[in-house]
Amino acid sequence: MELKEKLIASFMAFENLVDIDSPVHDVRSEAIKEFETKGFPSRRDEAWKYTSLNSILKHDYSVFPKSESHIDYNDIKKYFIHDIDTYKIVFIDGKYSSHLSETTHDGVDICLMSSALSKPKYRPIIENYFNKVAAKDGLTSLNTAFSQEGAYIHIPKNKSVAKPIQIIHFSTGNEAALMLQPRNLIVVDENSHVQIVERHQSLTENPVLTNSVTEIFADKRAIVDYYKIQNDNENASLIDSTFINQKQESCATVHTFSFGGKLTRNNLNFYQNGERIDSTLKGATIIGNRQHVDHNTLVHHIEPNCESHQDYKGIFDDHATGVFNGKVLVNREAQKTNAFQANNNILIGDKASINTKPQLEIFADDVKCSHGCTIGQLDESAMFYMRSRGIPEKEAKALLMYAFSNNVLSSVKIPEIKQRITNIIAKKLGVNIGFDL
Amino acid sequence: MLKIIDLHASVEDKAILKGINLEINAGEVHAIMGPNGSGKSTLASVIAGKEDYEVTQGDILFEDESINELAPEERAHKGVFLSFQYPTEIPGVSVTNFMKTAINETRKARKLGDMPANEMLKMIREKSEMLEIDRKFLSRSLNEGFSGGEKKRNEIFQLAMLEPKLAILDETDSGLDIDALRIVASGVNKIKSKDNAVIIITHYQRLLDYIIPDFVHVMFEGRIVKSGGKELALELEEKGYDWIREEVNA
Numbered sequence: 113m114e115l116k117e118k119l120i121a122s123f124m125a126f127e128n129l130v131d132i133d134s135p136v137h138d139v140r141s142e143a144i145k146e147f148e149t150k151g152f153p154s155r156r157d158e159a160w161k162y163t164s165l166n167s168i169l170k171h172d173y174s175v176f177p178k179s180e181s182h183i184d185y186n187d188i189k190k191y192f193i194h195d196i197d198t199y200k201i202v203f204i205d206g207k208y209s210s211h212l213s214e215t216t217h218d219g220v221d222i223c224l225m226s227s228a229l230s231k232p233k234y235r236p237i238i239e240n241y242f243n244k245v246a247a248k249d250g251l252t253s254l255n256t257a258f259s260q261e262g263a264y265i266h267i268p269k270n271k272s273v274a275k276p277i278q279i280i281h282f283s284t285g286n287e288a289a290l291m292l293q294p295r296n297l298i299v300v301d302e303n304s305h306v307q308i309v310e311r312h313q314s315l316t317e318n319p320v321l322t323n324s325v326t327e328i329f330a331d332k333r334a335i336v337d338y339y340k341i342q343n344d345n346e347n348a349s350l351i352d353s354t355f356i357n358q359k360q361e362s363c364a365t366v367h368t369f370s371f372g373g374k375l376t377r378n379n380l381n382f383y384q385n386g387e388r389i390d391s392t393l394k395g396a397t398i399i400g401n402r403q404h405v406d407h408n409t410l411v412h413h414i415e416p417n418c419e420s421h422q423d424y425k426g427i428f429d430d431h432a433t434g435v436f437n438g439k440v441l442v443n444r445e446a447q448k449t450n451a452f453q454a455n456n457n458i459l460i461g462d463k464a465s466i467n468t469k470p471q472l473e474i475f476a477d478d479v480k481c482s483h484g485c486t487i488g489q490l491d492e493s494a495m496f497y498m499r500s501r502g503i504p505e506k507e508a509k510a511l512l513m514y515a516f517s518n519n520v521l522s523s524v525k526i527p528e529i530k531q532r533i534t535n536i537i538a539k540k541l542g543v544n545i546g547f548d549l
Numbered sequence: 550m551l552k553i554i555d556l557h558a559s560v561e562d563k564a565i566l567k568g569i570n571l572e573i574n575a576g577e578v579h580a581i582m583g584p585n586g587s588g589k590s591t592l593a594s595v596i597a598g599k600e601d602y603e604v605t606q607g608d609i610l611f612e613d614e615s616i617n618e619l620a621p622e623e624r625a626h627k628g629v630f631l632s633f634q635y636p637t638e639i640p641g642v643s644v645t646n647f648m649k650t651a652i653n654e655t656r657k658a659r660k661l662g663d664m665p666a667n668e669m670l671k672m673i674r675e676k677s678e679m680l681e682i683d684r685k686f687l688s689r690s691l692n693e694g695f696s697g698g699e700k701k702r703n704e705i706f707q708l709a710m711l712e713p714k715l716a717i718l719d720e721t722d723s724g725l726d727i728d729a730l731r732i733v734a735s736g737v738n739k740i741k742s743k744d745n746a747v748i749i750i751t752h753y754q755r756l757l758d759y760i761i762p763d764f765v766h767v768m769f770e771g772r773i774v775k776s777g778g779k780e781l782a783l784e785l786e787e788k789g790y791d792w793i794r795e796e797v798n799a
Contacts, residue, residue, distance in 0.1 A: 499625070501625060502655035507654060
């Protein structure tokens with residue numbers, strides 16, 4: 113049976129088990145119909161021209177893992193930001209792991225999607241926000257239909273969450289092949305502030321496909337700072353769709369660090385529904401072998417006096433392939449928009465490639481919009497300069513690559529994350545650099 | 550210390566160096582002068598190991614060992630330093646971090662541990678004061694947005710930090726105003742000792758007013774055609790290079 117048919121068949125069994133009398137039930141039914149009509153995207157779709165899902169859709173994925181798995185914290189500690197105090201929402205093979213998690217209901221709700229979907233006290237938030245900003249494409253609809261587990265975060269007015277929140281999904285390999293559909297809902301009310309780190313980690317060589325959807329709502333003057341650390345093994349693939357709805361004077365930043373995985377697709381969508389909004393999208397991609405990372409971004413400027421900043425850096429070795437497709441849409445009403453976009457790439461491997469496509473659709477006449485993309489090799493004269501000062505070739509290369517991605521690292525606000533990313537880059541490049549950027 | 554024997558080098562099959570012979574001992578300062586295109590900068594790059602140039606004949610001995618086949622960093626580890634005519638901008642790497650990396654990599658190659666942080670800081674402070682470099686300057690990205698004079702001063706700062714045995718200054722005087730020239734020259738004079746040697750590549754006499762050479766060589770069409778004492782530089786300043794050209798062609 114093809115994966116699509118298998119999923120639809122599985123849904124029938126699933127839907128009678130969950131939230132039968134809740135409004136979410138209808139949302140699911142609608143969503144599975146959408147998926148049935150649209151299916152998985154193919155390269156005939158403009159937005160998927162350079163990314164084929166064929167090789168990852170061919171596995172016979174388990175949709176509902178049979179048994180719950182236990183993992184010992186010490187075996188996976190390294191995947192956590194563990195040197196600072198954080199809230200943790202941890203899932204193993206799609207199921208919530210209470211012993212690895214640290215949630216709270218003290219003034220804020222940092223807990224589980226499954227509780228939020230089933231308990232009446234969360235119903236107002238679910239009714240107002242669930243599936244309200246997510247798109248209706250095939251993959252997102254598939255996730256919506258199967259939405260069951262993930263993070264539910266609601267920060268009421270005037271709260272600054274003292275600790276960052278980590279959302280981590282582990283897969284154990286108990287299933288020969290596993291497909292996960294995590295769904296996160298993050299609602300940040302007026303004047304509130306939250307920092308979130310998200311990570312998907314496979315602990316097995318078995319293929320894993322994660323189709324993750326995150327909806328974020330940033331109310332007036334809210335600050336959302338989101339970090340996606342993508343350093344999974346090369347049998348795991350991730351399709352991440354994140355939708356952010358911003359209200360006036362809110363500030364949302366998403367950093368995406370893509371170093372691992374077989375195929376990674378990031379659909380990152382910002383909708384600016386208010387004035388004086390700031391949206392920042394930053395990405396650093398360092399991949400090799402036959403890895404593939406595709407960043408597909410959208411910033412929709414709907415109202416006047418807003419800003420958006422996009423800065424994506426990519427380093428591609430071996431046969432690795434990259435895609436950057438950045439769309440900036442400026443409505444006619446969105447005067448005085450400042451929108452910047454940069455995508456810079458270095459190809460190290462002779463067989464590596466990048467397809468980069470800025471798309472600016474501007475209907476307002478008083479705006480400042482810029483974009484630039486570059487594709488180059490490492491600067492040979494800089495290499496000679498550094499080597500002549502005693503820095504060996506490999507370290508010199510690494511230093512140049514560090515420097516190249518530094519723009520993206522410099523805006524990371526949590527020092528432990530910056531340190532972590534620096535270490536990952538050093539390891540990735542096989543060097544030990546005696547300082548941190 | 551350095552012995553260059555019948556050195557021929559070419560870039561993309563074009564011969565640039567056509568038989569250079571030069572011997573430099575510890576404690577000496579040599580100036581290499583000559584008109585544009587005579588091969589001065591190529592000689593500097595070839596000694597430092599730039600891979601764009603192919604050595605087609607001859608040898609370069611450093612402390613009696615051939616360094617012809619060595620990578621640029623290996624030559625640096627042995628104590629060769631090239632101050633660039635056009636230092637490369639490296640955005641994202643601060644002067645301090647670059648220096649730390651260069652020093653510790655060199656120490657690693659010499660089987661020494663990392664320089665302790667306090668020692669490093671002390672050294673950075675001393676050497677930057679010697680070259681009248683502002684502390685703020687040290688946290689800026691290497692050479693990025695530096696003025697011509699700042700770049701050159703930063704080169705000499707690195708020279709002072711790395712303490713090489715052989716320092717090659719490739720047109721360090723170009724783009725310097727008279728104050729910067731004096732600072733740079735006095736820096737070089739302080740570094741100079743009986744154990745190290747300096748090669749100054751320049752068009753003009755003016756740097757040689759401050760750093761007095763023991764020997765002056767004139768390069769012309771890929772060869773050293775004339776050598777002499779410091780008075781040769783003055784003669785060149787006065788008479789230009791035409792008489793050299795005539796002498797060679799005669």
